[in-house]
Each structure stands twice: as structure tokens, then as C-alpha cells.
Amino acid sequence: MMLRGPRRCLRVSVAPAAALAVAVLSSLSRCSLLEPEDRVVSALSPYFGTKTRYEDVNPGLPPDPEAPRRDPELLEETCTPVQLVALIRHGTRYPTAKQIRKLRQLHGLLQAGGPGDDSTRAAGGRDLSAALASWPLWYADWMDGQLVEKGRQDMRQLALRLASLFPALFSLENYGRLQLITSSKHRCVDSGAAFLQGLWQHYHPGLPPPDVADMECGPPRVNDKLMRFFDHCEKFLTEVERNATALYHVEAFKTGPEMQNILKKVAAALQVPVNNLNADLIQVAFFTCSFDLAIKGVKSPWCDVFDIDDAKVLEYLNDLKQYWKRGYGYTINSRSSCTLFQDIFQHLDKAVEQKQR
Numbered sequence: 001m002m003l004r005g006p007r008r009c010l011r012v013s014v015a016p017a018a019a020l021a022v023a024v025l026s027s028l029s030r031c032s033l034l035e036p037e038d039r040v041v042s043a044l045s046p047y048f049g050t051k052t053r054y055e056d057v058n059p060g061l062p063p064d065p066e067a068p069r070r071d072p073e074l075l076e077e078t079c080t081p082v083q084l085v086a087l088i089r090h091g092t093r094y095p096t097a098k099q100i101r102k103l104r105q106l107h108g109l110l111q112a113g114g115p116g117d118d119s120t121r122a123a124g125g126r127d128l129s130a131a132l133a134s135w136p137l138w139y140a141d142w143m144d145g146q147l148v149e150k151g152r153q154d155m156r157q158l159a160l161r162l163a164s165l166f167p168a169l170f171s172l173e174n175y176g177r178l179q180l181i182t183s184s185k186h187r188c189v190d191s192g193a194a195f196l197q198g199l200w201q202h203y204h205p206g207l208p209p210p211d212v213a214d215m216e217c218g219p220p221r222v223n224d225k226l227m228r229f230f231d232h233c234e235k236f237l238t239e240v241e242r243n244a245t246a247l248y249h250v251e252a253f254k255t256g257p258e259m260q261n262i263l264k265k266v267a268a269a270l271q272v273p274v275n276n277l278n279a280d281l282i283q284v285a286f287f288t289c290s291f292d293l294a295i296k297g298v299k300s301p302w303c304d305v306f307d308i309d310d311a312k313v314l315e316y317l318n319d320l321k322q323y324w325k326r327g328y329g330y331t332i333n334s335r336s337s338c339t340l341f342q343d344i345f346q347h348l349d350k351a352v353e354q355k356q357r
């Protein structure tokens with residue numbers, strides 16, 4: 001998040017890009033701690049990477065998004081926010097169709113296993129595999145990565161937090177100057193709409209928000225060239241995205257000794273042949289613990305399949321993949337975002353220029 005330029009236009013870009021997600025609020029909101037409540041938690045939560053619940057990332061988040069949390073005199077007269085650019089990831093979402101397919105495959109394996117031959121099986125494993133087999137698979141294909149209600153709430157509250165942190169920028173007078181740009185992904189378009197509904201609450205407390213098309217600031221505009229820059233970068237597509245060998249370190253780790261260990265352990269716990277499992281299925285099982293926590297607020301038996309050491313290995317697997325696909329692994333990964341950053345800096349420069357006039 002950057003603050004500069006005249007108090008002119010306010011630009012909020014809603015981005016799906018993991019590599020660019022900028023955590024803007026965590027450092028500003030340390031004052032009052034969330035009251036301990038009956039929130040379901042798992043010891044695995046710190047290892048979910050990009051699938052971590054927002055409130056787990058920032059346990060200091062006050063429950064009231066409009067609660068004051070900054071000394072109003074801090075930086076008074078020495079520093080005036082004049083423009084805000086925020087690059088925001090979508091809110092909590094359903095698993096993708098691909099993840100749901102793998103989950104169904106796992107479920108099938110468990111059910112095929114049946115009660116089986118007890119003499120060869122540990123009692124603990126039998127209990128867990130029975131619990132997993134009877135645990136409902138509540139994800140359906142249509143959900144395919146869509147924003148969930150919790151995700152809408154994430155976005156509404158983020159909007160309220162930003163608006164109460166920067167009251168001068170989010171004045172009623174500036175409302176019409178707000179620009180929201182989103183990628184075409186439905187979860188991102190929906191996140192943008194939820195963000196605007198949150199802002200509506202800020203400006204018109206108690207009034208039900210209208211359709212985003214009827215708001216003063218206008219609906220989120222779709223621009224994939226900016227927000228999904230990686231899909232528009234030929235070099236990135238050729239050298240990384242469509243390159244079967246670009247992620248060879250990830251493939252090596254998937255078949256390496258650390259993963260083999262987990263495969264054997266999980267096969268024993270689920271009472272299925274180890275050859276029927278692979279790293280991708282294990283990873284989806286791990287994320288199911290996090291999806292059930294974030295979306296349903298329940299702790300599924302999938303959370304009991306893994307211990308902390310397993311969680312560290314699976315966290316590393318996800319980090320490794322993001323490192324080579326989105327992060328520092330290849331130079332083109334970050335360079336593909338230049339168009340977006342150029343756009344952001346041009347807007348900031350323009351804001352400064354207008355301020356100086």
C-alpha cells in the first residue's frame with residue numbers, strides 16, 4: 001500500500017496475484033487484541049501458507065473493523081495521506097474444481113477400503129479411517145474456487161478498516177473518485193463487489209447496499225492485462241507456465257524421502273495401499289483441514305491425519321512450488337508484473353504532480 005499524491009483519486013485494485021499480495025494492515029492494527037472466543041483452531045493452522053485464514057495470520061485483529069487503532073496525532077502535519085493504492089487478494093474461497101476432484105478420489109479410496117481385515121490394522125488407524133470415510137464431502141463441482149460468505153465478510157471488513165484508518169481519504173466527497181480494478185475471476189469480481197458493499201456501510205450506516213452498478217464510484221472494472229499479468233506475458237507462459245520441466249525441483253521433492261515418509265504414514269492411517277496415494281492427494285487432504293476450518297468453522301478429521309512435522313514438509317512443498325512459479329525462482333516471474341507496477345507508479349506520479357500544482 002502506498003500513500004502519496006493529492007487527495008484526488010483513490011484507487012483500489014483487487015488482485016488475485018499471490019506473488020503480489022501486499023499485507024497492508026497487519027502492522028497498523030496491533031492495539032487491541034481479539035477477545036478469545038469459541039473459534040475452532042488446529043495446531044496445523046500456521047502451516048497452511050496461502051490457505052491460511054486471515055484472522056490466523058493476524059491474531060491482533062480487533063473484532064470491530066471500525067474500532068480506532070491509531071493515534072490520530074501520529075504524523076499529524078508532517079505526513080498527509082493523499083492517495084491510496086491497495087493491491088488486495090480475493091477473500092476466502094471454496095476449493096477449486098481440481099482440488100474437489102482429488103478430494104473425491106481420496107474419499108473413493110477410503111470407502112473402497114471398507115472395514116477390512118482388523119487383525120492387520122492398528123485400532124487408532126481404524127478409528128481415523130472410519131471417521132474420514134463418514135466425514136461428509138460437502139464440496140461440489142459448481143463451487144470451483146468461488147468466493148464464500150466468509151470471503152465476502154473478509155472484504156467488507158477490510159474496506160471498513162481502510163476507511164476508518166484513512167478518514168480524510170475516504171471522505172464522502174472522495175467516494176465518487178474511488179476506482180476498483182479486478183481480474184475476471186469470479187472470486188475477484190465478487191470480492192470487489194463485497195469490498196464496495198463494505199464501503200457503502202461506512203458511508204450509509206444502516207442502509208442496505210444497492211447493486212454495485214448503482215453506487216457513486218461505479219462497479220469494479222475488469223482488466224486482466226493488469227491483474228492477471230502472468231497470463232499475458234509470453235515469456236513467462238513459454239518458459240514457466242507451459243514448461244513441463246520448469247518445476248523440476250517441486251517434482252523432485254514430491255517423490256523425495258520427506259514426502260515418502262508422509263505417504264507411508266498416511267497410507268497406514270487411512271488403511272489404503274501406499275501406491276494409491278501421491279503427493280498431490282496428500283496436499284489436498286492437508287488443505288481440506290484448512291478449508292473446513294475457514295469455510296465451515298469446523299475441525300475435520302483430516303486435521304488429525306497430520307502432525308506438526310508433516311505440516312512443515314507440506315508447507316515447504318507449497319512454498320517451493322510458489323517459489324518457482326511465482327517467486328524468485330525465475331527472473332521472469334517478477335518481471336511479468338512490471339506492467340502492473342508501472343501502472344501503479346504512473347498513478348502515484350500523477351497524484352504528486354497534481355498536488356504540486
Ligand SMILES: *[C@@H]1O[C@H](CO)[C@@H](O)[C@H](O)[C@H]1NC(C)=O
Pocket residue numbers: 238239240243244245246
Ligand atoms: C524449461 O525450463 C527449463 C528449466 O528451467 C529450462 O532449462 C528450459 O530452457 C525451459 N524451456 C523453455 C522452452 O523455455
